[in-house]
Amino acid sequence: MARVVKVFVTLRNHWKKSTVAACALSYGGHWLYGKHCDNLLRRDACLAAREFGRQQISPQEQLKKATVILNPAACRGKANNLFEKNAAPILHLAGMEVTLVKTDYEGQAKKLMELMEQTDMLIVAGGDGTLQEVITGLLRRADHESFSKTPIGFIPLGSHNSLSESLHILSDNQVKHITSATLSILQGETVPLDVLQIKGEKEQPVFALIGLRWGAFRDVASTIKKYWYLGPLKIKAAHWFSTLREWPQVHEASVSYIAPTLRPPDLPEQKPQRPNLMYRIARRLKNYWYPPIPGNTIFVLVFVCLSVHNTTSFKLSPAKHPDTITPPPCFTVGSTNA
Secondary structure (H helix, E strand, O other), X not given: OHHHHHHHHHHHHOHHHHHHXXXXXXXXXXXXXXXXXXXHHHHHHHHHHHHHHOOOOOOOXXXXXXXXXXXXXXXXXXXXXXXXXXXXXXXXHOOOEEEEEEOOOOOHHHHHHHHOOOOOEEEEEEOHHHHHHHHHHHHOOOOHHHHOOOOEEEEEOOOOOOOHHHHOOOOOOHHHHHHHHHHHHHOOOOOOOOOEEEOOOOOOOEEEOOEEEEEHHHHHHOOXXXXXXXXXXXXXXXXXXXXXXXXXXXXXXXXOOOOOOOOOOOOOOOOOOOOOHHHHHHHHHHHHHOOOOOOOOOOOOOEEEEEOOOOOOOOOOOOOOOOOOXXXXXXXXXXXXX
């Protein structure tokens, strides 16, 4: 008993050191518990993948070939480590012949896809940028119609994985997110996706699965990493300094689109009912005596977002000046056409 009292007296006399030690032990315990939970997730995923590897095949049947395109620079250079720990063991235990191809520079995935031979399965391990390069290179091939039938899997290893919202249930645990995505590839779960084709004046067409963003917000997003030392304030700081450098920001662009015209085939085409004769005469007289005066309308557009149906709509209200102006049909508040 005296020894216990002595311990409490020592802790009280050195309360500062005791507080620091308690915080360090709590943090260390929480970190170790998180590592233990991650190992349990990896173990469960490997056990599930082993069941695929134990399935018997005929002697004439060959192993499935999977080509993995990995971007080691994704997730600030952590993608290679994340893949080797969380995804590679699952693929090997499933009894697949895995061919790993690592990209060395930006844009290399496009060239690799243009030269790649036929495979049973294509797996993209990286972020949104890596996936966009793979899709662009695939659809630029001369045999893209036949090669597009190859199933494509996506392992989210990048800093931005927007497509995961449509393919998997998002999880705050990165290990669970990666293992779940890898297991869904083994299970053969496929989802048809829309592809957005972007044509320039001189360059080859570029294809995207999420959408196209252009304008001030997109320009600022590429500079957020410069203010990493500001912690949670880096996003606000990037927008603040961008506003100070140039205001108002001017962006010139020409956007053309074709509105959807599909309708159910079993319904006949319906024409709008023509107004009566007196209404048409009154409208013509009004336009004759009081002709409309064309006015100059100025729109301040700082962001354009064109999204496909693979992800949720990007909610953004376009800025208008003055407030009394009603936006035209191409400016839809809260929709994918901003």
